[in-house]
Amino acid sequence: MQFKAQCIPLAIALAFASAGSASAQEIIKIGHVGPVSGPSAHLGKDNENGANMAIEDLNAKGIKIDGKPVKFVLMLEDDGADPKQGTAVAQKLVDAKVNGVIGHLNSGTSIPASKIYYDAGIPQISPATTQTKYTQQGFKSAFRVVANDAKLGGTLGAYAVGKLGAKKIAVIDDRTAYGQGVANEFIKGAKKALPGVQIVAKEFTTDKATDFNAILTSIRGKGPDLVFFGGMDSVGGPLLRQMKALGITAKYMGGDGVCTEALPKLAGAAAVNGVVYCAEAGGVTPAEQKNLDDFVARYKKKYNSDVQLYAPYVYDAVMTMAAAMQEAKSSQPAKYLPLLQKINYQGVTGLIAFDQFGDIKDGALTLFTYKDGKKTKVEVVK
The missing domain is CATH 3.40.50.2300 (Response regulator)
Structure with missing residues (x-):
């Protein structure tokens, strides 16, 4: 009985020490939205996988912001490629006080959701939205890492x-x-x-x-x-x-x-x-090809499937947002948004930098055809 009496205070002390350590680590919530149900679910899942890889890599690096340890947490939402569902989950992420949003995949969901994020002051980087209107609404919080329509x-x-x-x-x-x-x-x-x-x-x-x-x-x-x-x-x-x-x-x-x-x-x-x-709506120069190939190989090893389309761009969108937070020494949207607007980040899909509208500068396109049932590159156009 005496041994137990001595151990109880020690256990409590260890619990408090652990709680104190956890509280010292800032939690940064990144929302990701894409259609993981419906006809485009395979593309939404592809994007989601890219986001997960980025979050895992950030946490493995032990990122610090303003000298303090942080942990990135991904909040996944499904918009079903439906505008109404898209705005509903956008509001859900705003209510959850996310630090930033990666998505949406479809222009039809990104465009109405972008106003909700803008009104809340939350930066949004789309890895796939190409409709020109998306960045022409005057919303300084909206960015894309691919060329437009x-x-x-x-x-x-x-x-x-x-x-x-x-x-x-x-x-x-x-x-x-x-x-x-x-x-x-x-x-x-x-x-x-x-x-x-x-x-x-x-x-x-x-x-x-x-x-x-x-x-x-x-x-x-x-x-x-x-x-x-x-x-x-x-x-x-x-x-x-x-x-x-x-x-x-x-x-x-x-x-x-x-x-x-x-x-x-x-x-x-x-x-x-x-x-x-x-x-x-993207592409890399020959000098940048190895970085993209390495990502594709890692993706294949992790998920036992090929990249469908935009997973590398999702990965870069997450990494770009995190880089802006590091430069701003803050994960607060109002503080890192100005740095995001001026970012120069070398990603697996090339250099990420935005113009005054939030469009990627010097956006590339890659033309493809199909041979023997496989998607085959024709050329990269800038």
């Missing part, structure tokens, strides 16, 4: 007529902010590069559609040599499969939403080979 769609339009020789083009979009935006910019780019190009059809579907026979039958009669689709791979893949079934031999082009490793599974490997051209 004006560059993405415009470059694809010029490539379609200049390199692929397209003269008769059919355009389909899914009516989302992203789909309409990239399709409109594609048309502008094509017309600018070749004023005489014919847009023989301009059709639309939805981001949940599965049957495209009526649209494609109409398009087939107009004999296009290229079909452009503005939307995500979950719709774009089945659309391409049905194009082939109807005997449409036109080239197929899309933005980053269809430019995924999953596209051959969704459309069929035979449907994509030598037919599909797309662009990812």
Whole structure:
């Protein structure tokens, strides 16, 4: 009994010491939002994985801010690629007093959510939102680490007529902010590069559609040599499969939403080979390639799957936000936001720096095609 009486105060003392140590470590909450349910769940999970890798790496480094140890905690939310759900989870993160937000993936959710973050003074870095409007709203808290639709769609339009020789083009979009935006910019780019190009059809579907026979039958009669689709791979893949079934031999082009490793599974490997051209809203120079390759290899080892699309950009978005906090010697949004606006961070996807709107400076695009069912790089365009 005497031994127990002596041990109880010691146990209490150790507990207090442990609590004191924990309280000395500041907790920094980073929100991540993406669609981890619904048709684009594979892309949302890819982004989520990239965020997790960044948080783990930051904590493994034992980061200090203003000389004090910190621990980064990731708060994961699912927006289902739905604008209403997106604003709901945005408010949830604001209420949780997160220090910053990485997301959203889709333009249709990022744009309405961005006002909620702006009103709360919380910095938001999107790793995938390309709709030009996102950074044109006057919200100084909104940033992106990829090129926007004006560059993405415009470059694809010029490539379609200049390199692929397209003269008769059919355009389909899914009516989302992203789909309409990239399709409109594609048309502008094509017309600018070749004023005489014919847009023989301009059709639309939805981001949940599965049957495209009526649209494609109409398009087939107009004999296009290229079909452009503005939307995500979950719709774009089945659309391409049905194009082939109807005997449409036109080239197929899309933005980053269809430019995924999953596209051959969704459309069929035979449907994509030598037919599909797309662009990812990012890219690295040959000198930067090793850093990106190393990340891709680490991702593959950790998750036993390939990077789908934007996981490296999510990783860099988290790291860039943390770097701004370190420079500001504070994780408080009002204090590190001015440093984020002026940041120069060398990431796995290249140099991260923002212009006065929050767009990435000198944003690159990577053009891809598909060979033997595998996404294959064509060239990087800046």
